[in-house]
Amino acid sequence: MESDEIVAFFTKAMDDDPDLSAAIAAIQTLIEFIKLSSADTLVELRERLKRAIETVTNTDSSVTSVSSGCELFLRFITLTALDQTDFQQCKKIMVERGKVFLETVASSRDKIAKLAVPFITDGATILLHSKSRVILHTLVAAARANKRFQVYVTESCPDRSGLEMQRRLHQAGVPCTLILDAAIGYIMEKVDLVMVGAEGVVESGGIINKIGTCTLAVCAAQMNKPLYTLAESFKFVRMYPLNQHDLPNEFKYSATVLKSNSDSELLAAHPQVDYTPPAFITLIFTDLGILTPSAVSDELIKLYL
Amino acid sequence: MQRYSSSSLITKVLCDAYDKNKKFRVIVVDARPKLEGKEMLRRLIKHGVTCSYLLINAVSYIIPEVSKVLLGAHALLANGYVMSRCGSSQIALLAKAYNVPVLVCCETYKFCERVQTDAFVCNELGDPGDLVTNSKTEHLSNWRDLSSLNLLNLVYDVTPPDFVNVVITEVGTIPCTSVPVVLRVKNVETS
Numbered sequence: 001m002e003s004d005e006i007v008a009f010f011t012k013a014m015d016d017d018p019d020l021s022a023a024i025a026a027i028q029t030l031i032e033f034i035k036l037s038s039a040d041t042l043v044e045l046r047e048r049l050k051r052a053i054e055t056v057t058n059t060d061s062s063v064t065s066v067s068s069g070c071e072l073f074l075r076f077i078t079l080t081a082l083d084q085t086d087f088q089q090c091k092k093i094m095v096e097r098g099k100v101f102l103e104t105v106a107s108s109r110d111k112i113a114k115l116a117v118p119f120i121t122d123g124a125t126i127l128l129h130s131k132s133r134v135i136l137h138t139l140v141a142a143a144r145a146n147k148r149f150q151v152y153v154t155e156s157c158p159d160r161s162g163l164e165m166q167r168r169l170h171q172a173g174v175p176c177t178l179i180l181d182a183a184i185g186y187i188m189e190k191v192d193l194v195m196v197g198a199e200g201v202v203e204s205g206g207i208i209n210k211i212g213t214c215t216l217a218v219c220a221a222q223m224n225k226p227l228y229t230l231a232e233s234f235k236f237v238r239m240y241p242l243n244q245h246d247l248p249n250e251f252k253y254s255a256t257v258l259k260s261n262s263d264s265e266l267l268a269a270h271p272q273v274d275y276t277p278p279a280f281i282t283l284i285f286t287d288l289g290i291l292t293p294s295a296v297s298d299e300l301i302k303l304y305l
Numbered sequence: 306m307q308r309y310s311s312s313s314l315i316t317k318v319l320c321d322a323y324d325k326n327k328k329f330r331v332i333v334v335d336a337r338p339k340l341e342g343k344e345m346l347r348r349l350i351k352h353g354v355t356c357s358y359l360l361i362n363a364v365s366y367i368i369p370e371v372s373k374v375l376l377g378a379h380a381l382l383a384n385g386y387v388m389s390r391c392g393s394s395q396i397a398l399l400a401k402a403y404n405v406p407v408l409v410c411c412e413t414y415k416f417c418e419r420v421q422t423d424a425f426v427c428n429e430l431g432d433p434g435d436l437v438t439n440s441k442t443e444h445l446s447n448w449r450d451l452s453s454l455n456l457l458n459l460v461y462d463v464t465p466p467d468f469v470n471v472v473i474t475e476v477g478t479i480p481c482t483s484v485p486v487v488l489r490v491k492n493v494e495t496s
Contacts, residue, residue, distance in 0.1 A: 242408075299481040
């Protein structure tokens, strides 16, 4: 499978189902790649898979979750006894394990919704930042469980994705008000809890999310409002940023911006994500359970060692 | 970059970074009575690293210029506290107040199952005579005769995990709170 075919399959998977997480679409692409691969040995297949992963992460989708999802997928499928003599048999086992991985991952949003709904009390006011499909799924589940709650969403410039979130919440029958990004300090006294999604959860327990999350987190911590992060476990990244500067450029800017700008021009471009330190996060809801930020390292050690 | 007192591990880290052509400046902070920082300073300068040297009472002056703080450790306790040379917790506290990341470099064999929240419950006492030697005027020369005077020379102190951003070990970078996780994994491996 050539790189343009990989990109085509990936973009088609994303377009077919807009609710699909970019990481899941990437994993589907990789399973297809393994099936069609003409590699003869495990080492060659692994090398080609790594190059395919690079191709997929070079598209304009969410790089953080795609790269962490692919990394975990690669570990999962190779972490079995692949001592068959027939390589085609090995490939079949890898594809089957890949499908098992995909099934567990696909059900993660339901598990998260089930864990998070009890934290939305009746009559609660929730503040959201930008668009997150996991949060949408959870709030729809809470609405179906006949909970009454009110939602404020930040508009989230530069792409104004908060508007899309408001539209989807209205469709689900949840009362939702759009606020300016600058109005976070103003609205904070009215809300009971803050919920954000994540593009990546790092080893320190902090999160990488749409730009503006760090500001929201600092404001919430100062005014003693809990901040809950909802993220699937494939978003756990083996990275340890100490501050905003430590985020790699590939996460901050989209692929097209990186290709067209040199290093000095990048300073003028605006980053799309920021890093929120673990001190400002109350709890992280994942399909592995409800974790405190310090437990993320524990889970990562279990996943990777 | 600032580092405290002496640690062969940190000297190696800095020398390796220098060999890899990284551009950085080191500030070595030292404290009485041991003045161990001088040995580290000597080794770094011999290697060619640009260094500054100051005593611990001037740290608040220099901290706005510091990008990272590197500390060695004598032990890492099970509740995430770092036991290190006396003075380390002061530096970590100051770094936290100025939003400077604190990195502790520690091998996993130094992880211990003991729990301690302060430096008094269990510590080592150094020679109280060391505190007297440096004075030009002999004010404390008869300190042994004064019954109301006690000289206290503590060797170690404990730094709470809130002041430490990351612990770097040979198995990876972990937050301070993950020490019991590593201990558990190692116990499983050895048993």
